[in-house]
Amino acid sequence: MELDKIEKLVEKYFEASTTIAEEETLKEYFSQDAVAKHLEQYAPMFQYFSGAKDERFTKQLKLENSISKTTKSKFNFKWLSVAAVALLTIGIYFGNDYRLQAEEERIATEFAYQETKKALNLLAENFNKGTEKVAYLNHFEQTKQKIYNE
Amino acid sequence: MQQSEFLNVVMPFKDKLYRLAKRLLVSKEEAEDATQEILLKLWSKKKSMETYKNVEAFAMTMTKNFCLDRLKSKQAGNLKLVHSNYQEKGSQLQTQLEAKDSVSWVEKIMQDLPEQQKMVLQLRDIEEYTNDEIAAMLDMQPTAVRVALSRARKTVREKLVQKHNYGIG
Numbered sequence: 349m350e351l352d353k354i355e356k357l358v359e360k361y362f363e364a365s366t367t368i369a370e371e372e373t374l375k376e377y378f379s380q381d382a383v384a385k386h387l388e389q390y391a392p393m394f395q396y397f398s399g400a401k402d403e404r405f406t407k408q409l410k411l412e413n414s415i416s417k418t419t420k421s422k423f424n425f426k427w428l429s430v431a432a433v434a435l436l437t438i439g440i441y442f443g444n445d446y447r448l449q450a451e452e453e454r455i456a457t458e459f460a461y462q463e464t465k466k467a468l469n470l471l472a473e474n475f476n477k478g479t480e481k482v483a484y485l486n487h488f489e490q491t492k493q494k495i496y497n498e
Numbered sequence: 499m500q501q502s503e504f505l506n507v508v509m510p511f512k513d514k515l516y517r518l519a520k521r522l523l524v525s526k527e528e529a530e531d532a533t534q535e536i537l538l539k540l541w542s543k544k545k546s547m548e549t550y551k552n553v554e555a556f557a558m559t560m561t562k563n564f565c566l567d568r569l570k571s572k573q574a575g576n577l578k579l580v581h582s583n584y585q586e587k588g589s590q591l592q593t594q595l596e597a598k599d600s601v602s603w604v605e606k607i608m609q610d611l612p613e614q615q616k617m618v619l620q621l622r623d624i625e626e627y628t629n630d631e632i633a634a635m636l637d638m639q640p641t642a643v644r645v646a647l648s649r650a651r652k653t654v655r656e657k658l659v660q661k662h663n664y665g666i667g
Binding site: 361362363364365368371372389390392393395396397399400401403404405406407409410 | 505512513515516517520530533534537600601602603604605623624625626628644645647648651652654655658659662
């Protein structure tokens with residue numbers, strides 16, 4: 349590799365107008381030992397850049413965990429709906445029972461009310477008979493007064 | 499989509515996601531967690547995955563957003579000290595490069611770049627995406643990508659030359 353070509357490339361490199369291929373050439377040049385003295389100061393840059401590419405992501409990926417997590421949450425939703433439906437059925441069943449019971453109770457009180465009303469009516473009737481009898485007494489009183497006055 | 503099928507799609511670029519996450523979050527553990535999270539998110543979207551034009555670019559964008567959110571919430575949660583105290587030990591790359599001290603300087607220099615330049619440099623010089631691909635992934639204009647790239651490279655060079663001249667490197 350001719351030195352002046354490399355020099356030009358380095359210059360272009362710092363203006364960021366080199367292509368990927370040209371940068372490849374530079375990396376190659378600086379990775380060998382025979383680097384020109386005045387270019388030596390740039391060598392660490394290119395050496396670092398080519399070396400940094402070797403770093404790897406070594407941690408074990410745990411996709412399984414996340415899968416079971418998502419299916420688990422779906423699972424929960426399914427059972428949640430089942431539980432809701434069950435609750436609703438029980439509610440309707442017992443709710444209906446309760447409604448019938450309330451109806452029966454209402455009829456019973458209605459009946460009791462009517463009975464009481466009847467009894468009170470009977471009472472009122474007898475009272476009226478009583479006052480009629482008292483009216484006779486009045487009559488008797490009046491005649492008595494007449495006799496006394498004469 | 500079956501699990502094996504999904505893994506076949508994801509395998510080729512999962513390391514790239516991890517490296518981008520690590521570039522942004524610095525710590526190895528956090529980058530691993532982030533990568534895991536993103537892959538799980540992808541897996542949960544597997545049904546719509548077939549409709550994406552480019553799953554890889556989509557995953558890259560997801561990684562970028564996820565990591566930036568992480569960083570933001572970390573700053574809000576005042577955890578920054580813990581973060582900057584982090585020292586990486588025993589990474590493969592680190593041991594491999596221990597002999598070449600100045601090479602690891604580049605990593606440290608990159609840590610100080612603004613987030614956007616960091617990402618552009620990572621995607622271009624390490625993952626070797628084209629500028630147009632990077633523009634799509636990072637939601638930037640292609641010219642902006644070029645400018646950011648040039649700036650990032652020049653900053654790295656400048657700091658590297660400084661170290662070189664002081665003889666620290």
